[in-house]
Amino acid sequence: MRDVAVVSFAQSATRRDQTRNEVEILLPVLREAMAPTGLTTHDIGFTCSGSSDYLAGQAFAFVSALDAVGPWPPIQESHVEMDGAWALYEAWVRLQHGDIDTALVYAFGKSSPGDVARVLSLQLDPYVTGPLWPDAISLAALQARAFLEAGHDEKDLARVVARSRRNAVGNPHAQLSGDIDEATLLDEPLYADPLRMHDCPPISDGAAVVVLAAGDKARELCERPAWIRGIDHRIDVQALGSRDLSQSASTRLAGEKAGVGGRADLAELHAPFSHQELIVAEALGLDETATSINPSGGALASNPVMVAGLVRIGEAARRLSAGEGERAVAHATSGPALQQNLVCVLEATS
Amino acid sequence: MSGQLAAVLGTGQTKHVAKRDDVSIAGLVREAADRALEDAGLTYADIDAVVIGKAPDMFEGVMMPELYLAEALGAIGKPLIRVHTAGSVGGSTAIVATHLVQAGVHERVLTVAFEKQSESNAMWALSIKIPFSQPLVAGAGGYFAPIIRGYIRKADAPLDTGFQVVLKDRLNALKNPYAHLHQPDISMEQIIESPLLWDPIRYAETCPSSDGAAAMVIGSERAADASSRPVAWIHGTAVRSEPTMGAGRDRVNPHAGRDCAKAVYAEAGITDPFREIDCAEIYVPFSWFEPMWLENLGFAEEGTGWKMVHDGTTALDGDLPINMSGGVLSSNPIGASGMIRFLEVANQVRGTAGEHQVDGARKALGHAYGGGSQFFAMWVVGKDKPK
Amino acid sequence: MTAEPITGIVTPIRLDYTYTPGTSPSQFLRGMKEGRILGRRCPSCAKVYVPPRGGCPMCGVEFAEEVRVADTGTLVTFAVVNVNFANRVIDLPYVSGEVRFDGSDTTSMVLVQGIPVDQVRMGMRVKAHWLPRDEWDFTFANIDYVEPLDEPDADYESYKEFV
Numbered sequence: 001m002r003d004v005a006v007v008s009f010a011q012s013a014t015r016r017d018q019t020r021n022e023v024e025i026l027l028p029v030l031r032e033a034m035a036p037t038g039l040t041t042h043d044i045g046f047t048c049s050g051s052s053d054y055l056a057g058q059a060f061a062f063v064s065a066l067d068a069v070g071p072w073p074p075i076q077e078s079h080v081e082m083d084g085a086w087a088l089y090e091a092w093v094r095l096q097h098g099d100i101d102t103a104l105v106y107a108f109g110k111s112s113p114g115d116v117a118r119v120l121s122l123q124l125d126p127y128v129t130g131p132l133w134p135d136a137i138s139l140a141a142l143q144a145r146a147f148l149e150a151g152h153d154e155k156d157l158a159r160v161v162a163r164s165r166r167n168a169v170g171n172p173h174a175q176l177s178g179d180i181d182e183a184t185l186l187d188e189p190l191y192a193d194p195l196r197m198h199d200c201p202p203i204s205d206g207a208a209v210v211v212l213a214a215g216d217k218a219r220e221l222c223e224r225p226a227w228i229r230g231i232d233h234r235i236d237v238q239a240l241g242s243r244d245l246s247q248s249a250s251t252r253l254a255g256e257k258a259g260v261g262g263r264a265d266l267a268e269l270h271a272p273f274s275h276q277e278l279i280v281a282e283a284l285g286l287d288e289t290a291t292s293i294n295p296s297g298g299a300l301a302s303n304p305v306m307v308a309g310l311v312r313i314g315e316a317a318r319r320l321s322a323g324e325g326e327r328a329v330a331h332a333t334s335g336p337a338l339q340q341n342l343v344c345v346l347e348a349t350s
Numbered sequence: 351m352s353g354q355l356a357a358v359l360g361t362g363q364t365k366h367v368a369k370r371d372d373v374s375i376a377g378l379v380r381e382a383a384d385r386a387l388e389d390a391g392l393t394y395a396d397i398d399a400v401v402i403g404k405a406p407d408m409f410e411g412v413m414m415p416e417l418y419l420a421e422a423l424g425a426i427g428k429p430l431i432r433v434h435t436a437g438s439v440g441g442s443t444a445i446v447a448t449h450l451v452q453a454g455v456h457e458r459v460l461t462v463a464f465e466k467q468s469e470s471n472a473m474w475a476l477s478i479k480i481p482f483s484q485p486l487v488a489g490a491g492g493y494f495a496p497i498i499r500g501y502i503r504k505a506d507a508p509l510d511t512g513f514q515v516v517l518k519d520r521l522n523a524l525k526n527p528y529a530h531l532h533q534p535d536i537s538m539e540q541i542i543e544s545p546l547l548w549d550p551i552r553y554a555e556t557c558p559s560s561d562g563a564a565a566m567v568i569g570s571e572r573a574a575d576a577s578s579r580p581v582a583w584i585h586g587t588a589v590r591s592e593p594t595m596g597a598g599r600d601r602v603n604p605h606a607g608r609d610c611a612k613a614v615y616a617e618a619g620i621t622d623p624f625r626e627i628d629c630a631e632i633y634v635p636f637s638w639f640e641p642m643w644l645e646n647l648g649f650a651e652e653g654t655g656w657k658m659v660h661d662g663t664t665a666l667d668g669d670l671p672i673n674m675s676g677g678v679l680s681s682n683p684i685g686a687s688g689m690i691r692f693l694e695v696a697n698q699v700r701g702t703a704g705e706h707q708v709d710g711a712r713k714a715l716g717h718a719y720g721g722g723s724q725f726f727a728m729w730v731v732g733k734d735k736p737k
Numbered sequence: 738m739t740a741e742p743i744t745g746i747v748t749p750i751r752l753d754y755t756y757t758p759g760t761s762p763s764q765f766l767r768g769m770k771e772g773r774i775l776g777r778r779c780p781s782c783a784k785v786y787v788p789p790r791g792g793c794p795m796c797g798v799e800f801a802e803e804v805r806v807a808d809t810g811t812l813v814t815f816a817v818v819n820v821n822f823a824n825r826v827i828d829l830p831y832v833s834g835e836v837r838f839d840g841s842d843t844t845s846m847v848l849v850q851g852i853p854v855d856q857v858r859m860g861m862r863v864k865a866h867w868l869p870r871d872e873w874d875f876t877f878a879n880i881d882y883v884e885p886l887d888e889p890d891a892d893y894e895s896y897k898e899f900v
């Protein structure tokens with residue numbers, strides 16, 4: 001496989017944004033990501049984006065977002081109706097052909113216009129489960145229950161939340177941050193038993209942009225590129241009764257294929273719910289004592305849907321490029337209760 | 351040629367109809383996928399990854415339906431990618447699958463595209479009233495009719511050009527068992543007398559609304575060489591996009607379409623498309639798009655595409671047969687329509703197109719477009735392995 | 738045991754969204770409320786967009802100055818619509834026109850009235866017919882339709898690039 005690296009990353013602040021539309025959120029982020037590379041739209045070999053029409057509440061949401069790129073003269077471009085992490089995967093595949101050296105990946109999503117927990121229930125099969133309208137938080141709670149019953153303690157969940165909020169203090173893009181101890185968290189009332197409000201993600205609008213480059217081009221554009229050493233994604237069956245919710249088989253498999261090998265200085269795991277971080281870390285064989293988990297605060301600190309997975313890869317890469325470590329694992333998830341998972345192993349050396 | 355060689359190992363589609371109420375969405379995609387695998391002489395166990403495409407989720411009322419369809423497509427434990435590039439999606443989806451093989455990531459990829467419009471209301475989905483958007487919405491025809499009027503003015507084309515296209519495509523559809531519209535008594539009078547919906551577009555000149563799915567298995571050179579079935583070698587793929595609302599963009603002869611055609615010919619080593627391409631399936635949802643795309647694709651000089659319609663060049667027995675299957679004018683499961691174009695030309699060069707087979711077809715073009723004539727996806731397939 | 742096949746179930750889906758037009762479109766809508774058509778100019782290519790969305794789609798940059806464009810313009814192309822859609826009921830047939838308002842570099846889809854349908858022509862000069870002032874809201878629909886101006890048709894070459 002050809003060596004491909006993340007050479008630049010930018011993200012918007014995440015919050016409920018009732019002033020700007022998707023293009024207006026995306027434009028400054030694109031500019032910020034492109035600036036350090038010195039590239040323009042016309043230098044980019046391939047562009048790929050991720051977003052969802054149902055999040056925006058209108059068909060063809062990605063069409064107007066393309067305006068932000070300024071695709072004129074026309075460009076080579078594609079779009080996945082998925083989190084931007086999968087757009088990055090498609091771009092990585094495209095770079096393997098060898099005829100182009102750079103790719104632009106972006107994702108955008110506004111969760112605030114609709115009731116996102118209810119919108120996400122439309123991901124369920126439309127005949128049997130969907131008509132019951134279980135919302136995304138209730139589905140996560142079912143999974144959390146299965147996880148706790150499998151021999152875990154709610155103190156573990158509180159520990160994840162406390163660390164996430166603490167780590168987010170240093171992240172200017174995060175929505176929720178602060179120093180809260182675990183005992184205080186456990187005193188909070190239950191929201192969707194066994195989950196408390198803080199075990200669930202905030203409602204976030206946002207955008208993120210990654211610039212990928214191959215081989216020498218990457219070295220030319222970035223002092224310390226974050227090389228993609230392995231990337232893979234897998235999907236589980238959707239029906240909640242057909243899989244062990246306390247584990248994530250698809251994460252485990254993707255991690256093996258991507259070559260995680262239980263080793264990383266830091267890991268950015270896309271876990272919108274506290275228990276999901278523990279499930280994912282376990283599936284990837286990552287140990288909190290050896291690996292810094294979600295140094296950005298993760299999706300519990302800010303969760304722009306369709307963007308948060310790409311942000312994990314971007315955050316991990318940015319930290320490697322800044323010298324915070326030499327090897328990182330980034331993870332993205334999609335679908336109810338961690339149904340689909342992508343794992344990316346990144347490395348940077350001086 | 352970029353990357354490694356890839357080929358179509360098998361294809362499958364459903365009989366396109368207005369309403370498939372005998373199957374669920376999962377049943378529909380499974381039917382096409384089963385047929386593609388059977389055609390390739392393979393099973394789900396041989397497949398490394400699945401790439402699925404469809405038009406807006408609101409057409410069925412399921413958000414990211416691939417999550418629920420993963421099981422029906424045998425994708426559990428495998429990589430699954432969902433593509434959405436508006437009307438061009440069926441083509442773009444096949445190209446993403448091809449790239450996975452050309453990049454050397456996978457040996458055999460199953461690619462599927464579908465639409466089951468009867469399960470929701472596509473017209474509603476396209477007309478959701480966003481409070482601050484421009485109010486005048488008259489469906490896709492309302493958007494494209496003024497562009498067609500622009501073409502007629504620019505090319506000074508005879509007004510019956512569109513009728514000729516419909517007559518040809520609907521007659522071709524009679525030779526295609528999978529086509530939605532089978533109108534054995536179709537006649538010029540019938541077309542001319544059909545209601546004028548969006549002048550200059552008559553009802554007979556519009557595509558139907560269909561439930562349907564299409565699937566292909568794309569394999570590596572090794573997989574193709576090992577296959578006992580005829581294969582279609584992929585000689586070139588290309589995608590291009592431009593902005594919908596860009597000031598000064600040419601919507602009749604879009605820049606992105608011209609660039610995309612040039613790129614796909616270059617990759618396929620084609621210098622004279624009219625002579626070197628034996629037949630093509632191009633995305634024609636309204637009759638007039640045939641002459642428009644003939645120009646955009648470089649088969650005809652600008653302003654002369656309509657002549658090829660009138661002189662029979664694009665007929666099944668013409669010099670450059672277009673839409674041998676009956677085209678989008680005869681079947682339109684939106685998200686699958688682009689893939690059907692790609693699949694039909696693969697069958698042509700494999701020699702498996704059946705009654706609408708073009709004798710001796712060795713090289714063929716598949717074309718899809720979407721949005722406001724701004725997203726393009728194309729491939730060239732051939733009987734022979736690329737040199 | 739055999740049973741009739743289930744060929745369909747009805748699942749009503751209701752989702753409420755609160756849309757945000759965005760900064761540039763908001764400015765346009767405020768203009769509409771006051772009976773003015775406000776476009777935005779691209780600082781890079783100098784083209785004026787009506788209505789402006791996020792940024793100039795050809796250049797990928799945020800818009801710069803606000804530009805008031807005229808409510809007169811040229812009908813560059815059109816369709817005669819003989820079929821009504823769910824959310825719009827107008828007497829048939831009607832003309833859906835693409836109008837380039839003078840001073841704008843884009844076209845807008847507007848209803849054309851005040852002339853028999855079979856006399857509508859490409860190149861026709863038109864003027865906006867506004868709803869009564871007390872009905873103005875933050876919407877493009879304040880322009881009820883465009884109607885012919887008593888002016889000679891525009892020369893084809895002058896609007897060809899907008900067709």
